Amino acid sequence: MSEQSAVTVIGLGPMGRALAGAFVDAGLRTTVWNRTPGRDHELVERGAIRAGSAEEAVAASDLTVVCVVDYDAADSVLRREAVAGALKGRAVVNLTADTPGRARGTAAWAADHGIRYLDGAIMTPVVTIGTPHAVFIHSGPKDLYREHLPVLEALGGTHTHLGEDTGRAAAHDIALLDIFWTAMAGYAHALAVAKAEGITARELAPFAKNIAAILPPLFEEFAAEVDEGSFSGEGNPITSAAASMAHIVHTSEAHGIDAGVMRAAEGLARRVVGRGHGTDGFIRITELLEDATNADSHSTGLIKR
Template structure:
């Protein structure tokens, strides 16, 4: 790999599937790339393509003004970076590890105490999309730090969005969006289990399930307007009818001996709003009901 001397070097710490995709993308864009991983063998393909394998995390950090870390969680981030903390002063740490907004803010404060710039980020696509036009990466932290490294980060492809100075904002978006994803995934597998119990194959159910999915974008827009305005009139579809439909599903599933924990919990939230006299309101009201749930 012939690197342009005009392109700044980058270090990537952590070579799981996403870390490897990030390092390969920086390499492909022509950035001199140093890599480190606790299991050195994972770097073999990248080294063959021109990456430099550092012997320690501290050596890897010292090699570049921009250090990107992508590991399992923030415990792993600190396990990697605490021994290399002395090398972080004057560098920028871009943490693309998924974790909580609170831990993102705490890690930003830790980095600032070491004299390092800090950006927190959330990669909202699978590894196969990194570097391509469909990639989406969310960043938060000081705008000046983001702007200083935006040209380098842009090679990760697609759309990069800076969400503001609060270092926890990218992680907040990440957990909220993954809440949508994993709750929906739970509903999908439960629906397939329920259909199977009624001798309906997954393949037979899919076309109709996709039709349900196609309704969701307009529902999201409607709910967002209601929630932001605090206006929840039922307008033809209310919590009472929703709760009744949920009860039918729970009754059928229990009749087949299926686990109903997820939907039972959702139904309990709806019932709490109904018992408070809000049965004629929109399902969107439950965003407020959830916010009032005792810890």
């Protein structure tokens, strides 16, 4: 079997085991290692090779795929002297979730140690790995991505290269997780309010699905408005949005339910209105948030000077 038909997987949590399993199922010589022993039994029974150490694991393949809890965990393995030495001249695809800054920092460290480095993110759940429904995004050297794409495609689904900036995949991941977890927090809050009003979660769920169905076209519409700076409020000005958010706050707090998240959202809307943009749409708050970021950066610069 060719060297490119071999892959090492570091990290055997639920996602790491799914990745390794997909490689094994694709017929790739798959070496596995985990900081906590005992998670590789099923994989070894299926044909994976157990490494006795991290340095042994990375030396077994030209490509190492890392999937651990965060970059602290990844760095604690990769930056060991013996591991870094074994990785010299080899490739790492790091599918660990963390911040764009951490991705760029590890890429710089890898370059200093002669390690070829590609960052990535997994945008779908464990059950999708190895199926057409998996979604992977990658960033870093495009030639490295192309070289190892045939092996990565064993993980199933779609793979997209987002650019040479190593932090770009993590930046997409953070933004998309922002949508997901904000939505999940909103749904949890909605269920609490509904329960306080005598509505069961199952009763609310069908109507919640209808609300979710409204969002995809709004995402496209709002994306165009943000890129163009148009912020049309035709049909639903931000003054109307602020009023409905106030109703949610009042109802929640009448039942003793914390409404801090919605109060924050309402506050942003009121600030936009206060700037004279009351007839604009809700997505105008993006500009407000950007202004706050720029102001903070300017203040930091003044302090440093």
